[in-house]
Amino acid sequence: MKTILIFVSTLNGKITKWGNPKIRSWSSQEDQDYFDRIWNETRVIIMGKTTYMADPVKPDSKHLFIVMTRQPEKYQLKELAGKIEFTSEVPSHLINRFETEQEDKILIVGGAQIATLFLKEQLIDELWLTIEPKIFGNGAGFVINGNFDIGLKLISCERVNDQGTLITKYMVIRAEQSLKPAN
Template identity: 40%
Template sequence: MELTMVVATTLNGKITQGDKSGSSWTSKEDSEFLNKIEKQNNLIIMGSKTFEISYDLLHLPTSDKLHVIVTRNKAKYSDYQKEGGFEFTDKNPQDIIDNLVMRGYKKGLLLGGSEIYTLFISNNLVDNLYITIEPKIFGSGKSILENLPLNVQLKLEEMQKINTQGTILLKYKVITDSILQKQEIPLG
């Protein structure tokens, strides 16, 4: 299955503005891009924290896609659980992908946040990366990835300036195994 990670970041690699959750700081053009790529995919994987802040914001209740939400606490989300709609899982990332492949999914989006990007990329399950670089610097906030000894090799495939402010959209392919010290990285 082809998994595409989608992230919006500041120039210095922050995906949140300090302690604030949500992406109100990203450009209109990035939101448009996110809407467009979501329309092209019927599978979205995200962490429970991103799910919580996106549920109302992204009109998730009316979405017809499969959302796989990674959590260690499935019981907490039992009211939202809906087979084929919102599925909460505590499986390790490889098992999540294997299950989706078995069910016929061929591609999907990995929408974050940091913990879930790190979990999938460190297990070498990300094939493509769309990264929107907003022309901003935040002194604090969550980084794209958590602090792990990764060494991910990428190849630039597309590059586009999407507004006059200078927001840049890049598409990369992940070209090699990324894991330097796999034994130190928890799977689930």
């Protein structure tokens, strides 16, 4: 099973424009179509509470949405078994839960706090990053501040429109992999 972190970002790494949490106001149609396709083909989707609040997902029969919050008891009325859960489970337990359930991949769709949590614990296998040819001044980055250094290796990069939106996929190099001697 692969754990995939997916984001759309500007060239300078912003995932929100100014204070606006609505991503589709600036992301390209090509990225939106790509994201919708990935979303539709993945059952388990994990997000932070703030990302959920920005655009609350509607429970459906195709997905299990997992919303991370330190206060899951506040959202009990929104829970629907097998469709949407609110949890304070630690990330490694969450991932282990799905290792045994024959998922081919799970998606982490942000935001920055949740991305950083999973990246720092080395629980992400791949980063699927769409880079829009834009630069925003104010806006959130896709990780929060901290002293970490995560190595990546490019798997693929596709230009999907005239403007030059790039859909990229990177593999995360885990600490033990980067220590292996080259053959």
